[in-house]
Amino acid sequence: MTDEEHASAGSRDAFATLIEVGAALCSTLRLRDLLATMMERARVVLDAEASSVMLVDDAAAALRWEVAIGEGAGKLQTLLVPLGTGISGRVAASGEAIRIDDAQNDRRWQGQHYDAESGFTTRSILCVPIRARGRIIGVVQVLNRRSGVFNDHDQRLLEALAGMGGVAIENARLYENLEQQVQERTADLTRTLAELRAAQAQLVQSEKMAALGDLVAGVAHEINTPLGAVTSNVDLVARTLTKVRDALVEAPQLQKAQQMVDRASALSDVSRDACQRIAAIVHSLRNFARLDEAQRKPADLQEGLESTLTLTAHLLKNRIAIERDYEPLPQVDCHPNQLNQVFLNLLVNAAQAIADHGVITLRTRLRPDLDVTGRPSTGSGSVAVEISDSGCGIPADKLERIFDPGFTTKGVGVGTGLGLAISYRIVDEHHGRFEVESTPGVGSTFRILLPVASTQS
16 A cells, blocks of 8 residues: 555544544533543544543643543542643643653653552653633643554644544533533522522411411400300309308298209309300310311311301401301311411401491302313312302402402501412412402402312422
């Protein structure tokens, strides 16, 4: 084969190698994987015993080994080469390739320390710079060509590989920087979401405490009235029994004693009724708070409605009639305390919407074949809980805003504007939905639609 034929064959081999390496470099954007691919291909195509890539560390003004392949290469990973020193440091500083055929007898080579660290013996070197965007970002070097020394053809091929590597490295760095920014942004959003959820939880608790605070006066009155009766009656019973004891001394007073005993018995009945009333109020408070039921569990929604209704009795007494239209419902998988808060907000709003006398209607319906959107159900169906009032109603231009935080149709100083917003969030977190119908001057209906079975988010 002539020299021209050798050159032509070498050109074809180099071209094929560049295509192969280019494809390999395009297969990943991970910097370390990319560099490992580049070094392995460089070592193979140049028939070298070892290869490595070093990148410039601007802060340290040195080269840092990123990837090294060959005997003892792993020991080089922690070492730095100051810019301007050694073969690689001079190449990085000058931008000129260096090729050494006999390292042990060439004064330019000063790598004995690195050979000692790695246990590798350097015989020949080819080192070229890596450029990106007009600046040197590192070097590529191959060591100890197995079949002779490195030649001009090898240098041109390694320089071409370094050029391709420079573009790939820059792209990989941009990708990793973008990926880091995405991770940081995701972490920021995750923290923000956690803070928002914590704030929402605090908001829910604050609104619940505000609602309970509004009920304190009425509940206190509800408890104080029967408690006062018990206290008074117990005192009267004690006095009566004393008189009975005195009366029994004289036989003519037996009839009077019998009357006193009858009176004491009647007072005891009143006291018993008062105690039952207190027990009912306490039971309703416990059912409303459900402090021992923080987890989802099957619950009776009608029991929750009735317990909440007991707590609002002072708002309804003597002016608002309660009508019930209940259908038997299955237990619904939910957070009972949260849904009780929704019922409380709706009942208080309904009572406040009725200026004088009126009616609040509680209605429950089972929808076994429909989901909360009204479409055919693929599960256990849904339930509907309606709270209707004969109050003032909501104007059409305000109806779309009633679930907005801070929005209220009540007067200044009445309500916080958070009750419906929090109620909407609670129902939404139960994978349910609200429907609202209202006619000014006629009244409003709030319909809560909830799935029967638990739905995981």
